[in-house]
Amino acid sequence: MISxxxxxxxxxxxxxxxxxxxxxxxxxxxxxxxLSRGDHSTHGRxxxxxxxxxxxxxxxxxLECAAEVPFVTRALAALxxxxxxxxxxxxxxxxxxxxxxxxxxxxxxxxxxxxxxLSDDGAVSADESRRxxxxxxxxxxxxxxxxxxxxxxxxxRAEARRMEGAL
Numbered sequence: 001m002i003s004x005x006x007x008x009x010x011x012x013x014x015x016x017x018x019x020x021x022x023x024x025x026x027x028x029x030x031x032x033x034x035l036s037r038g039d040h041s042t043h044g045r046x047x048x049x050x051x052x053x054x055x056x057x058x059x060x061x062x063l064e065c066a067a068e069v070p071f072v073t074r075a076l077a078a079l080x081x082x083x084x085x086x087x088x089x090x091x092x093x094x095x096x097x098x099x100x101x102x103x104x105x106x107x108x109x110x111x112x113x114x115x116x117x118l119s120d121d122g123a124v125s126a127d128e129s130r131r132x133x134x135x136x137x138x139x140x141x142x143x144x145x146x147x148x149x150x151x152x153x154x155x156x157r158a159e160a161r162r163m164e165g166a167l
Contacts, residue, residue, distance in 0.1 A: 011079055012054075018075035019055045020047040025067035036062035085142050087150040099148040106144040110137040 005012065023032050029040035036059045038046075046055040055063075060072045070084055077084045114137075117128040129135060 007079060013049050014079075015054060015072065015075050016047055016049050018071045022055075022060070022063050022067055022069075022071040023047055025069055025071065026063050032063055035066050083139075083142070085139075085146045087146050087153075096151075099144070099151055102144040103141070103148055106137070106141040110134070110141045113137050 023029055023043055023046075026032050026035055029043045032038075032043040033040040038059060042053075043055075043059075045051045045053045046059070055072060064070045064073060074084045113132045113134055114124065117124040117132055117134065124134070
């Protein structure tokens with residue numbers, strides 16, 4: 001691999017591994033060929049640690065849509081310090097009290113566990129983070145907030161559709 005890259009070689013190999021998981025999730029290289037552009041040998045090179053050829057973004061979108069799991073997108077986001085959180089589907093009128101309760105509960109759980117970790121010495125150790133499942137608690141809080149965000153987005157879209165119909 002090229003030595004003047006932004007990340008370590010191991011990070012780029014992680015992208016190759018994510019591509020391999022994606023190809024497997026859609027049913028293999030031949031299935032990937034049928035779902036997007038490129039033949040099965042090209043899809044094989046995208047996942048091979050022995051080449052500098054990486055999967056193009058349009059192929060990632062096609063395959064992740066079929067797999068319903070953003071393997072490569074998550075790996076890219078993680079390399080750049082981001083987290084991919086799915087927006088849950090919302091149908092019909094959002095349950096505002098339910099959303100507010102979920103956000104309050106999940107954020108409260110995360111803060112309570114963080115307070116436990118901080119209570120003895122004012123710091124959070126890796127052991128405390130694992131033992132108290134702090135990252136899981138934070139993820140659950142973010143998922144509850146994402147569901148609320150999706151509900152708000154749905155309200156805005158419904159209003160925009162009503163406004164377009166009134167014109």
